[in-house]
Amino acid sequence: MTEDQFFNDVQKNLNQAVDHAKGKPSKARTKTVEVKELASFTADDVKALRLQMQLTQRSFAALMGVSIKFIESWERGINHPSGSASRLLEILKNEPQLAEKQGIISV
Structure with a gap:
């Protein structure tokens, strides 16, 4: 991979992330996870x-x-x-x- 290809890939991925964050349709892969609430210890x-x-x-x-x-x-x-x-x-x-x-x- 050349430096230009690498830069273009990074730029494309960043644009997808920005679109996703703004609620626009994008090809960004997302994963929703639920994290259990912290347990309390006596x-x-x-x-x-x-x-x-x-x-x-x-x-x-x-x-x-x-x-x-x-x-x-x-x-x-x-x-x-x-x-x-x-x-x-x-x-x-x-x-x-x-x-x-x-x-x-x-x-």
């Missing part, structure tokens, strides 16, 4: 998951990518996980062995 939920995974607070913090202070505050109910932490907790709740399968932790 202090007991966080602690139960950590214990189910047989992890210390320190190990669980390392897995979650947060400080041990975060885990302590979640488990005391002082703060609550939100955003990406809640999504990760939900994934781990549904599949607690995932971290080990992925080589993130080793037992």
Whole structure:
């Protein structure tokens, strides 16, 4: 592919995207997805998951990518996980062995 062909392809695709965004008929491929609402986790939920995974607070913090202070505050109910932490907790709740399968932790 030459530089001119590449530029023309990019320009064509951008024009299709603009047309689609404006509600005009276009050849742009779209996909509609539904994203489940974030789950909320109580202090007991966080602690139960950590214990189910047989992890210390320190190990669980390392897995979650947060400080041990975060885990302590979640488990005391002082703060609550939100955003990406809640999504990760939900994934781990549904599949607690995932971290080990992925080589993130080793037992």
